[in-house]
Amino acid sequence: MIKIGILGYGNLGKGVEAAIKKNDDLQLKAVYTRRAPETLTIATEGAQVKSISALESGKEDIDVLIICSGSATDLPQQTPQFAALYNCIDSFDTHAKIPTHFAAVDAAAKQAGKISVISCGWDPGMFSINRVYSLSVLPDGEAYTFWGRGVSQGHSDAVRRIAGVKDCRQYTVPVPAALEAVRSGSNPDLTTRQKHTRECFVVAEEGADLAKIEQEIKTMPNYFDDYDTTVHFISEEEMKQNHSTLPHGGSVIYSGTSSEGTKHVIEYSLKLDSNPEFTGSVLAAYARAAYRLNCEGNSGAKTVLDIAPAYLSAKTPEELREHYL
């Protein structure tokens, strides 16, 4: 059994907990939290809830720590800190800051003789893997990534910060015509606006100026101003009934040529009922890989690009060759 600790018990931490239940060789030992441990009830019998400070000794009885904190401020501090003590997994997803994060985690993990796998999930994660495989097989080509239809938590949060907004769910939606053009292999040039639209379901406070809220959303820099955005005002009941889950998904479509006029289209797509549960499932599989890599004497930071597929599977290499190759 591989003993797992989860740091952080939000949506993602709960997603990892669900994933562990589906893997017979993984065992949840403890959830670590910044909240008062006694205020937290977890779904796994026999696992403990502890303060994050318990991790600091480096003596917790876990093989891998899965860090389920936010990318913006927590992971840049926590992953290097705990990579110096345990094998770690995170889902750091601020693409532009990955090289810096990698360097910090690599130094800490190498020093400790541990493995840390950063930026696991589906993008970065399974989508990255597919971009790299496609690019490697067909170097003369282009990768297109589409997200959605699905809930963007960052965009939903941004709308919630607008005065007069009680709640919001923001869906990112790929533009069907763009998908079609890319799938045809025509390698179109597409602007941000041509690739995705955004759809907001907003619960406003009583008496709020709806036109003003809509205007503020549509012109919000970085988040919405480069997109065509639709805003729907709905009731709290409708929000609860129709928008209580966190579905997501998307596609990486790669189109390339192997010789003059000979085209190939490779598409990898995900339709996910729950973004945090799927992301948690990816993290759990890489926890297994990190443990095995470390048992073999490897150390330092890794990404999904550095780890062979067989390391992720609970099955033996012989079983994989016989039944899945």
Added chain:
Amino acid sequence: MIKIGILGYGNLGKGVEAAIKKNDDLQLKAVYTRRAPETLTIATEGAQVKSISALESGKEDIDVLIICSGSATDLPQQTPQFAALYNCIDSFDTHAKIPTHFAAVDAAAKQAGKISVISCGWDPGMFSINRVYSLSVLPDGEAYTFWGRGVSQGHSDAVRRIAGVKDCRQYTVPVPAALEAVRSGSNPDLTTRQKHTRECFVVAEEGADLAKIEQEIKTMPNYFDDYDTTVHFISEEEMKQNHSTLPHGGSVIYSGTSSEGTKHVIEYSLKLDSNPEFTGSVLAAYARAAYRLNCEGNSGAKTVLDIAPAYLSAKTPEELREHYL
């Protein structure tokens, strides 16, 4: 530059040659053939054509030998033979015999301190990778593999052996209703007949008994008797005009749950203008990986499941992390 030799100059050998031209770090040094070398004209200036016997010294100036022979009788003999002398790549695709082939190649390659990657291509190959990633992330699920619409060379050859048949092109076609059922996440049980149909375009000899040919095709054991097959008799001109290329493709669709009632569908699909050129492109990428693995001191047989994505790419790990993760 990584120096490549190609053994065998049929459709697949030519596909590898095309792929090498698309990769700046790969160089075709020689094509090895069982035919008289002077009878062969290849498409690469500066590369040599040599007899297969030149390989036997183990002294050819190549870093990797890509073996483009048939799985039925050639590869089981040739890959172990040359794995004892060079880093090798093959596309061995007789699924049931992979464990035996792996063991023979592994022994030879380990003894020689070389790497051999067996069973590269798209199935086995890219499809296998996707089956294993999906299974590892969502162990509670099921993988479905569909092939086509595309030309099966094995089935085309089988029909050509029937008396009265001059030429044949056999297309394997996934059943749309089966694809739809699998994509819905309903995890249906599907028989062979429910998953694929077969379509044959046949040029018959003058005066041949068409009804008899059709009957022989439809009842051919293993190849056609488990499928609904349609037979079209066409002219030689029509064959030349409409069926001169070798398109193929297919999908691996995986549907699994991360918790009670929470479903996810993962789909990897290929639409290939040319089966041999795409397969050749995969082989070329794994030649790069084999060379690098061997430079790092690794030896023995590997499959696509044992090799991390980053090994396939001409780009550095830093570039991959910065731009593709």
